Amino acid sequence: MKGQILVPKSLTNEAIAERLTSTALKNIKKGIIKKKPLIYLELNGCSGNIISLLNGQNPDFEYTLNSMVDLCYCNSLMAAEGDRAIEKLIKAMNEEFILAVEGAVALKNNGLYNIIGSWQGKPLTGLHAAKMLGERASHILAVGACATHGGVSAAKPNPSQSVGLQQVLPDKNMIKLPGCPVHPDWFLGTLAHLLLYGEPETDNLNRPLMFYSTIIHDRCPRRPFFDRGIFAEKLGDQTCLFKLGCRGPVTRVDCPTRQWNGHVNWPIGDNTPCIGCAQFGFPDAMAPFISYDTTRVVKNE
């Protein structure tokens, strides 16, 4: 610990992520660790996580996927389509691979609400693919709210009967990265850790502690306003957003110090409450996202 605190090395989030990924790359080049095949499966969701990952830095997503892993299958990024794409998926399954899944598993009508391709002339459902690949993967990463706990796909009334990945793979270990979407660092950092040092330490809900250990409220720059009971009454006010429905106090993740869009800002920094997108049960459990009727006093209501 002594050396870690006052060393001249930069301790910004970018610098730490950079060091982790560049060490992984160096060791891959030296042959100390092996590039592993990665299958990135998109199930019932909005592709928001893959879009968020494209915003990754140090290194960027493309570099990670080319140099750190062999991306065998990813329907958004691969060149092959149709049967050829599914052929690649089936082929990749026969060797050791890491499985990353975004999107929920739709259970209704035996999975027919989410079809990801066709195989041997029959539709391949997300449900079937999740079970088949999940059983064989060496490591599983559930990426984003939908894959970790159902998320938006499972919001009421949940017409497709969507559930999180764990529900169809109850006995498998998986690392969960909740967030809507996932922050590129949470995914790329976990992946780099997996390659370099094995599975990262996780909490009792299987979230990596290196990203998900602090409550937003405990690192929020507006905390002094909360402690003094000075609350924002509308969006744009620069004080604590608690009365508007801020979910920072029940959400465990490092947004206040990590920040988004290339580490430049985050919701509370832009005067809008945290909506708890990285909390299990989002969005239903975090609703309403905004309330004005707590502070606004209406006479003769």
Add this chain to the structure above:
Amino acid sequence: MQNIEMIRMQINYLVTQSRYDINTLSTMSDTSVNQQILQRLWDALSTIHFLTEWLVNQEKASYHILPSQLSAPVPSWNLNQGQIPSITPLPNTPISQSNQRTFTIGELAKFNGKNGRPAYVAVNGIVYDVTTNRAWAAATHFGLIAGKDYSQEFASCHDGKQSILATIPIVGRLV
């Protein structure tokens, strides 16, 4: 002026405390203690930030009252001129005598946190004040709305943990 002097003393105190904490951190290796010290450093930094913002706002409000600036919106927390609001007392400090009040379920329903009213919830016959409880932002908590009896929900979601209830101020009993 006296206020400004007090703020200066507060900032100086926080700076001294932080220097001391940094010093301790560089010699300690107990991660759990370090975690607490880091949290204190973080809080000190946030408070210094808050105090300097306040000073700047004071300065703007009292010395440069140009017509153009008057129209600019003044943050509402600056309106109680000259006084820095104190930190709200911790919930487990002794609660006033008024916690003997009784509520019917109908009366409880009025305390839903709306329209500037407090937010109360009942668990096992006791009425708690969650108005400024961090987990009850906008008087809502995991789909629950204040103003109701949540004995069952508390038992199933929180395993009936008394340690959670012990942190919430009591306002009375449900009859």
